[in-house]
Amino acid sequence: MRSLRGLLPTTGDYDLRPRTLRADLAAGLTVGVVALPLALAFGASAGVGPAAGLVTAVVAGIVAAVFGGSNVQVSGPTGAMAVVLAPIVAVHGAGAVALVAVLAGVLVLVAGLARLGRVVTVLPWPVVEGFTLGIACIIALQQVPAVLAVRIEPGGNTLVTALDAVGRAVAATDLTPTLWALGTVALVAAGTLLLPRLHAAIPASLVAVAVATLVAELTDAPVARIGALPDALPLPSIPAIDPGLLRELAGAALAVAALAAIESLLSARVATSMNRTAHHPDRELVGQGLASVASGLFGGMPATGAIARTAVNVRSGARTRLAAVVHALVILAVLYLATGPASAIPLAALAGVLLVTSVRMIPAATIRAVLGAGRGAALTFTVTAVVTVALDLVQAIQVGIGVAAFLALRHVARSTDVHREPLPGPAEQGDEHIALFRLEGALFFGAAERVFGTITERSVDDGVLVVILRLSRIGMLDATGARALGELIGDLEASGLTVLVKGVQGEHRTMLRRVGAIDALRHPSHLIDDLGDAVVHARSHVRRSAVAEVTEPGGTGRAHG
Template identity: 70%
Template sequence: MTLRLPDVRDLLPRRDDYDLRPRTMWADLVAGLTVGVVALPLALAFGVSSGVGPAAGLVTAVIAGVVAAVLGGSRFQVSGPTGAMAVVLAPIVAQHGLASVALVTVLGGVVVLVAGLLRLGRVVTFIPWPVVEGFTLGIAAIIFLQQVPATVGVDGAVGGNTLVTAVRSVGEAAARPGAAAWALAVVALVAALMLALPRLSAAVPASLVAVVVATVLAEATGAPLDRIGALPDSLPVPTLPTASASALGDLAGAALAVAALAAIESLLSARVAASMAPEGSVYQPDRELVGQGMASVASGLFGGMPATGAIARTAVNVRSGARTRLAAVVHGLVILGVIYLATGPVSRIPLTALAGVLMVTAFRMVGAGTVRAVLGSTRADAVTFVVTAVVTVAFDLIQAVQIGLVVAAFFALRHVARASSVHREPLPGPAEPGDERIALFRLDGSMFFGASERVLTEVTDASVRGDVAVVVLRLSQVGMVDATGARALAELVGALEREGITVLVKGVQGRHLRLLTMVGVLDRLRHERHQFDTLDDAVEHARSHVRRAAEGRDVPQLDGRR
């Protein structure tokens, strides 16, 4: 017996990932340059907001951006530090310290890599749209609230509850009106430029221009604002993070949270990119997980933070005319050039300028039209959306997704349960004497744990209260049966038979036969031949049974039936 390894060829890079024709390469170079310019201030900002530092944001954009582009499953995905990951990482840094980031990043990357090898990429399709949008809205709110301290010129508590920290920061700013005024002015300037410049020209990198203008003005006026500070002028040497048994135990939960978010956000971003591509595109979800896992591992080795696919930067990449994954590689190289050539000017950027960039980014993460669409769809979807968003802001991102899924599942099961019903039908053909003693029930929908008790009660009450001698159960319209539903049917048959009511079953589907047999539904029938394929046969046997009972005689066995 030989051990066969799984085929992973579809998870590896291929020659056709790239198109080396000059026209295509030029389009990719232009798109990559555009995305790199847009990504630079975001990489710095997300590094700062996560508590890891701007240098880690730059390293992540370079290393993870290139690795994910080469190994990932999307032609257009641009990866790097994101707001959602910064939100998850901030409390980890606050609780376990800055030294824990490298190990968490590598462990999270390994989990995502294994998920890809196990072919779990399609799992994201089971996340309902209201949960995704509620999650995104909650992240946007957290990103915005995280910037409030910098906006009013005070230091916020990294890792604390963002809403509480934001409120406290506003109170503290009242005692320092001078610093608050400078900070608010810079944030307002950056926001105004980011909102106004795209109206003048879509080709202008608004966030970069806004940061440059704010920095020049801050330097010219000598504004008392905190700056980014010293940055490395080269990439650090890769090193393995220290991994003791106690550290692995302490950080296992954090690594799983990071991995879950990285997988969900990356797959959603890749799906959005595929839908945005002008000529249509497909993505490979399992390969995308492998690429993102390797990207986070590489980022952790170089001192970066966990990476995910970035929806905003990916959208810019597609709209800028990218053709292949070469554009995402160029984006990483552009930021690498900044590290080697321009860390001096970058170090003078005011932190409040980055706060302004993130505030505008948070506003753009969820469109008003999307919110209206979700809230106006169904009450169940609206509740799921609101609950997911509130839990995201108030508690924890991963818990928010879990609770959102539970809420969505509850409403879905309730809908299926309500669609499952039982109807008493008239007997087919001309009425005959004794038909009033025959009850014909049609079961529709699904017999599962959410509906079985109600169906059981309705049939039992209608049968026992009347002068019913025979009950015919039509099961041909039952779409799904689980163990609970099958057990309820067995109890129904047993209860009616104990009341002296003969039960006939019609239309058991082949796919349900094994389960119904295993739980004893058919064994509880008075006779093994009380199972029928056609309604006419079942009703004829029921009438025969009633006629003989009216004559005061036992029903003899005819062809094995009673």
């Protein structure tokens, strides 16, 4: 129960002192104005309609703010989620999204209760940035049909669909709708980019969309509009559950849950770096899981933490989660009071907002930093971005992590090395018959064969009688490395050499015993802790070998004590 209480809301989540209260109200109002066109746009982009985007922003925004693990996180529909949902809508229809939201929310909630919140820290930076770039490209490509005023059935590959839209627009005999749509997009994009230069407090995207809508209304422009929107929140209901559909949507729900968890935790981490306050990853997953479940019950989309809106919230002076609640209430007020004007918004205007959003998702400086971080980082970044666009987001993360892991293992394997060292202290007669090898790094499947091959080459046919293996600097030893070490000892002993193993760490000794490597030694005393003792032992073997050669001329010259 004590552990569970750490995942629940507390009175300490809020600060109602007048100064803090004013800051939260102002920040919430600012974020609400910024989020309104994005909520409409992401709902339309996902294929579930602008109304679903509004519902998600309101319901999930409030639930995630109250139950989440960050004081300044803002949640709702996002571009990445819209990218994942679009194929689901194309195959199963918009009605399946509510069920996916509930299923995915339950999975994220369970992940939070299972304390998996810190798993995002294992994601390599190039994978995250490549993933983000791929999403940005997909969001931009998804807008091409709306930008060109071409209607295309959703569900195909985003790049192919965009190229098809371009082909249809070029072949069209009447270019009037296309020119109007392009003009609307240009107006919104220019306003969104240029208005903040006049004054930072101007809600640029909202003003740009409002101006584009006014122009379209006054000129009776031939552009597609959002259409009718609900003037109230729908009543909550449990989505229809069909066993067959449930099985078909299981994979989609898992992908949505993974995306919701990753994006929310990344957003919370960004917020923490911006305002220097802590966040609770496990509680964040609990809050996001509950938010998606609630959104699904109201007919909305799965929700995640939104990095862009969270950044606006922090920069606007938000202190507590009350700001995120206010942001949702602002959108709720629009839903009840202004759905009439909102229904006249051109779809091309929302496309303009999303195009600007996609450009801003990953700054050019970040791309240069990743590409300049080395060939490995550049390869991981590029592969992740390409797979995100060509296949899907979950596979992109899997492939990106696989590439990063392979490169990391290759680097670790290359850093594992073996050096032949001179014996410590004054030289003695016979020392040339003793080979002292120092192994350092990670002795695992990726490096064992190369390292042990080097030892064999430098030991056999070099007049060596005794080999000392220094293992005290081995940082990691896996079963493959331990087994290969046993085989090396056995091969050297079989060739007539005596092998002494020095400085085996406690946990490594257990592994060596389990795979039988210790048993390959000729005598238990050949496992030694001190280098000085190992050298004394080796010299005694060499002296006995010399005596054996004098007294037994036909002997092998190898020590067997």
